[in-house]
Amino acid sequence: MAPNDSAETNGGTRGTAAGRRKAARYIVPVAVAGVAAATIGLVPALASSGDPDLPKIGAQELIEKIAASDTEQLSGTVKISTDLGIPSLGGLAESFAPGGAGGDGGKGGSSAHPQERMTELASGTHTLRIAADGPDKQRLSILDNASEYSLIHNGDQVWAYDSKSDQAYHATEKQAGKDAGRDAGKKSGHPVPEGVPTTPKALAEQVLKAAGPTTSVTVDGTAQVAGRDAYKLVVKPKQSGSTIGSVTVAVDAKSGVPLKFTLLPAAGGKAVVDAGFTEVDFAKPDASLFTFTPPKGTEVTEADDAKAQHKADKGLGDLIPGADAAQLGAGEPGAKNTKVIGEGWSAIAEITTPGATGLPSKASGDVPAEAQQFLDALGDKVTGKFGSGTVFKTRLVNALMTDDGKVYVGAVTKDALVKAANSAS
Template sequence: MAPNDSAETNGEATGTVVGRRKAARYIVPVAVAGVAAATIGLVPALASSGDPELPKITAQELIEKIAASDEEQLSGTVKVSTDLGIPSLGGLADSFAQGATGTDKGNGASSAAPEAKLMELASGTHTLRVAADGPDKQRLSILGEASEYSIVHNGDDVWAYDSKSNEAYHAQAEQSDRAAGKAKEHKAPGGVPATPKELAEEALAAAGDTTSVTVDGTAQVAGRDAYQLLIKPKQSGSTIGSIRVAVDAENGVPLKFTLSPSSGGKAAIDAGFTKVDFDKPDASSFAFTPPKGAKVTEAEELQAEAEKNAKADKVPEDLAALEDFKGLNVIGEGWNAVAVIDTPGGEGLAGLPTEGSGSGDVPEGAMQFLDALGDKVTGDFGSGTVFKTRLVNALVTDDGKVYVGAVTKDALVKAANTAK
């Protein structure tokens, strides 16, 4: 192993390269339950086949190498492992997606819609195939035992296809995003980070002066030599123990991303290539035509159906408003930042309508899921329930406030007490 410089940086050094320090360090959930799915990460750690000897490099230089990487073409196989300490979301994914959009199978929802399928990546282990050819062509396929789910972005079109149900979903790519250069981040179709590069960019964008960034040795991933960048919070109270990113020594592309919780044990998010090729993918990778007999649903149809249901009070306006939080009040900074949200009607979880109640469409299964995760707590703020995962926790108070962040239960209670 080469004796790499383990140079610690502060937020100023990191921010000069990444320039996105205001990126969220947590993701606010829809109806609280979304905290689990929102921490989707892709691709597990791969067994190292030896630590290569590489020239010395500082943390700052390695961050600059990531930022300067201009690889726009790649293909490969990625393995995803996510362990947030929650039950599998497979059976509830459709329910959460339908609750958020106001649709169900009887109202024209498609099993191929990304909102439902990508949520399944929030737990378990998955094998993916990925390909990219510039900002306008990407493909992500989730491989099942006897089925495959694919999302294909090619120019103005985004297609998704579920071979198990023989259903397809079609949407128009956002012209404004491509014009603004956002597609150059190589986000997978559907908006979910699909490669270690995307996950690494999110982590570096969130780094500030509360963060230690060092080079911690070398590794070999998918047959390629890599440096290991280690990102750790300096503060106590975070559920995140460390983030390790294996960076291709030649081209600066992150090859593996591993997020370990402060509580110990196996990684919460472990993402890495098993195979990777930086040559131009074949054009056929981005061609898609719905198979004969496939049911095709247009995104515009789902949107129209959701708006129709909202007007019919199937999705209350205050619940629908949870989809777009703006001007959040944030307590604390860095890794200990906690967002404060007012729940609809100020009634806490008790005020959320459930199926069969006559006032809303939050699935009963989702509510049972929440109840199973909860711990009752009290403090100067009053009383409430903490919903815990290994990564993102949320405190819902009885007077209708939600405190959410990648912090421990004690840190949430402290934040709630501080707010009072």
């Protein structure tokens, strides 16, 4: 099918301003792995059985179709593949996990904690099974060769269970980080930690909310995903300097539900993130999917206990000055230590770390050898009007941390970061 008509977004696209503000939340100091985890949720390309012949539809009309989609019941399998170009964390990841190596270390942490497990989606290929029955019942399972990790939301109860370690995590909806009450479920749509989209729909909504005058949106033919006919919505930056080349969303022609999401880098090569259904069913899921009772002998961690343990573990704060503070809101608009330079796809957040200190070094004895090795693998030394610093790279998000304690970060090139730092000096 030939490409359909196109539309360039403008101020009329709903949620534009809110989307830009939300984009700043991805901008945290070089917890690049954490930034990556907040921008994930995606899957390997799915085989197509031929492009279906569908009625023409305009870009704005297709966007409205997505927004109007009221599908609340579905189940299916999602394949997620993420290639952010981040070196393997190896033992470093375990050293910063709650409770030390293995995620618990006998210190009260839990390998079933959702925030810890969702970061796994920041790299590699994963198979997820998802199910939803309205705003109050969702289930997400990460499948492994011989184990399964499940996150279950039923009413005000949230359970997570890791079959490999036989550990469980339990919280009420409010403890899990949502607003209290039924409205929270409607807003979140799933029990996954805030900022970690895991379905094509969640990913598409984030991209479309951020769309504005700096964005080109077109309908580029059709596809078949998980046996269903779909339109392909293509979103591209009109600005230079972004690391994002394009985002393609396959939208179910009947329901308006996004079925597949693919983000290609401006530099070329395979997708940075690619997520899509391999199977999907819009019938009401079995009620048993949303019930959970810990098996006998399971170690259960309650949310309040996990929160206390998290406070005891400094995590990235020992490695990146101000990282913990940034993760707790430094990226929010209006934060005293943060401002946004530019707009749209080339927006860059400038963050002043508490104490205005740069990176610790191995020479100072502040950084373990394996941590320094990880930082060196990510970083390039740069200089400019601002002085000197280090650029930490992924295929999507890059961050410049200056030696005087400022961080410039966004989905932009290294040159764009240096330019921003120079202009702010």
